[in-house]
Amino acid sequence: MLRILIKHIRQKVDLSEQDAALLKTFFFQKNLTKKQFLLREGEVCNHFAFEGWWISDFNSFINREKALLNIDAIENSELLLISFENYERLTLKIPVMDRYFRILYQNSLVTKDRRLMISNKSTAEEKYLSMVRSSPEIAKRIPHSLIASYLGLSPETVSRIRKKLLFQ
Structure with a gap:
């Protein structure tokens, strides 16, 4: 799993071997079975999850507010999770990750805008x-x-x- 994450990150930013080794210390693996919840409405989202995409109730994760979303597995899944605290430490310890997340956020905004336009038109x-x-x-x-x-x-x-x- 971590190899996939590092490959994905390197498609967007230049991640050194030293930073890749350090990056591994910020994540932990979790397995979910089909229909198992990662997050329930009303909980505070404490983790991002990764499987080609970052999955989160972003408002809850960043602002530490109760989630408005339920996130459950539609199939058995292997996830890499990062806590909010580790996310903050990660961007300080590995500055290129700040750029990586900015690229993800920009892409996410474009995707949401496109989805909204398609939905309306x-x-x-x-x-x-x-x-x-x-x-x-x-x-x-x-x-x-x-x-x-x-x-x-x-x-x-x-x-x-x-x-x-x-x-x-």
């Missing part, structure tokens, strides 16, 4: 196709009801779209 079918094109493997692994929820559509609408696309 697109038909249900366009929303679905956009999500499938941007994350084809995720679309295959996630239950249709969760895809519908993510897109702000009913499960029936997603089923109709999928059936229509199958017969085109």
Whole structure:
């Protein structure tokens, strides 16, 4: 897991071998089983989680407020977690990580803006196709009801779209 994390970081910033070795001390591994919660609404988010993406109720994590989100595993998952305290120490001890997180935050903002625009301007079918094109493997692994929820559509609408696309 840590090897994947370091590879991901190095795709965005120049992380030295010394910093990579130090980075490992800030994370710990956790396994979740399918449907197990990482975070429940009302709790304070104490960790980020990593599996190609950073997963968090960011407001709760940064501002130490109660979470508005539930985060649970939709499949058995191996996670790397970093506590808020370690996140703060990490960015001080390894300055390039501050830049790395800034890049992630910028990308996240762009993604959220794009998702909002697609949500406001697109038909249900366009929303679905956009999500499938941007994350084809995720679309295959996630239950249709969760895809519908993510897109702000009913499960029936997603089923109709999928059936229509199958017969085109």
